[in-house]
Amino acid sequence: MSEVMQDGWTAVTPAEFTVTVTRPFECEHVRFKNRTNFACLDVYKKDSYDNAGLPSWLITLKPAYGGVALTGLTDGTGWVRFNELASGDYIVSETPQVGWVPVSPASSAITLIANGTCSVFTFYNRQPDNLPVFSDPPTASGACVSRYTVQSGDTLFRIALRFGVTVRELQGANRIADPSLIHPGTALCIP
Known part of the structure; x- marks a missing residue:
């Protein structure tokens, strides 16, 4: 039994052993150290x-x-x-x-x-605690169709897909300049 040495590694034990298997259905243990x-x-x-x-x-x-x-x-x-x-x-x-x-x-x-x-x-x-917080912003139609509270791991893209709107529409309805800056717990207006 042998091993192929990977770049950047040096063998500590021999890179090749002779293993005699004498008992059926039992494993012989071989350890290579590098x-x-x-x-x-x-x-x-x-x-x-x-x-x-x-x-x-x-x-x-x-x-x-x-x-x-x-x-x-x-x-x-x-x-x-x-x-x-x-x-x-x-x-x-x-x-x-x-x-x-x-x-x-x-x-x-x-x-x-x-x-x-x-x-x-x-x-x-x-992110700093003093980021601007906006109250219920109006949408093009003047109201939010629904609201969604951002969860850990959410992105505006996934939220937009879930509600059938675009990221740009979510950004506009919530006055979000940078779509990567959303926090769990933030209530979003869904236009």
Whole structure:
């Protein structure tokens, strides 16, 4: 029995074993042990209000004592990974975005170790509490057909699909400038 070594890993135990199976219907256990020469870092960007992942945030990872900075954008779940890093001290930072306030420090020192498991770091932000709140805005016909309370995980797109209206109509009826800035608990006018 043998294993195929993956890039960036080194065998600790032999990569090949001879296994003699003598008992029917019983398994023989074989364990391959490997180590990596690299560290990695998983960075999460989350909304402190509901822990939802925040996409498209620029994250920077820079060696603490000089060197080339690496950058990455968080994906749709608020995650980005930095791979094949030398063990050592780094500074991880986020680039602020308009409409968001940091809850955690925007930059932190971390130590990464090549141990086969990615280190994890999470940045938290929130939207300011002083966002404008509008009372029942009139629609083109002058009234809301119905009301909907935003739930965690909702998007204007999905709410629009549910009620058979467009995102633009929802934005206009509720005076929402940025369709990605809705909060659970907000009552929306459905035009």
